[in-house]
Amino acid sequence: MRPHSDPEGHEGHEGSASPESLVRDHTVYACVMGSRAFGLATDGSDTDRRGVFLAPTPLFWRFEKPPTHVEGPAEEQFSWELERFCTLALRANPNILECLHSPLVEYADATGRELLALRGAFLSRQVHGTFARYALGQQKKLEADVRVHGAPRWKHAMHLLRLLMSCRDLLRTGTLTIDVGDERGPLLAVKRGEVPWPEVESWMNRLAAEAEDASRHSPLPEEPDHRRVEDFLVRTRRASARQSDPYDEVVQGVVRGGSIRQP
DSSP states (O other): OOOOBOTTSOBOOOOSSOHHHHHHHHEEEEEEETHHHHTOOOTTOOOEEEEEEOOOGGGGGSSSOOOSEEEOSSTTEEEEEHHHHHHHHHTTOHHHHHHHTOSOEEEEOHHHHHHHHTHHHHOOTHHHHHHHHHHHHHHHHHHHHHHHHSSOOHHHHHHHHHHHHHHHHHHHHSOOOOOOGGGHHHHHHHHTTOSOHHHHHHHHHHHHHHHHHHHHSOSSOSSOOHHHHHHHHHHHHHHHHHSOOTTOHHHHHHHTTOOOOOO
16 A cells, blocks of 8 residues: 555655554554534445554664554545544644544544543643634635635535534533534535525634634633643553564564673
8 A cells, every 4th residue: 555645744654564454453443434423424425434553662663664644444444543643633633633522433442442531631722723724724715616616515614614613612611522413404404505605604704703702711721731642652652562563573572671682
């Protein structure tokens, strides 16, 4: 499998283990995202799967590092290596934070369950900046579509409204809920193009203003808990290093206190 660009635009690199095997054998958390997780699925909706894998620690001791992310091997599947996932979550990346709060968890081992227990450590008032910047960029694209084509891409408009709702409610309550609940009907009406663009645009602007107001009084902390997340990552890496690993038997001897014969 060739390297792929992740949502942040960085290139992945082939490691000593194949990307497929990292996802197959080392996934710690897997969930369903997209419309099915948001409560917006219809008969034709895809099933988008997202996951987190833990690359064995000895792979990082080589010049060629394991990939930060892997696309596939199944259709509509994308996974991040644990460290990359945590880094993006600490930066309040909307896609990553929502992945951690999916109501449709398909798998979580002990490490995955600990990651889920850390969800609150990633949340801070920084979400307003990241969600708002992303939303503003998407709204400008929709406005360009209206100018050029006379109408926006309605599905994208629906998802932007959903994101703005999620941001506002997170800032108000300190809890990230991604299922749209009672807003399903109005949002699907937008997707079908049944709501005039001026009304949709006004709705977006109102949600953005409400999120801005909520950010001033949010119960969320100013910063995420970097130390708590880093402690988790270090413990996880250390535990992986102590395990029997087929990728590098020599370094395992060092970890267990053995010695390497000098030539």
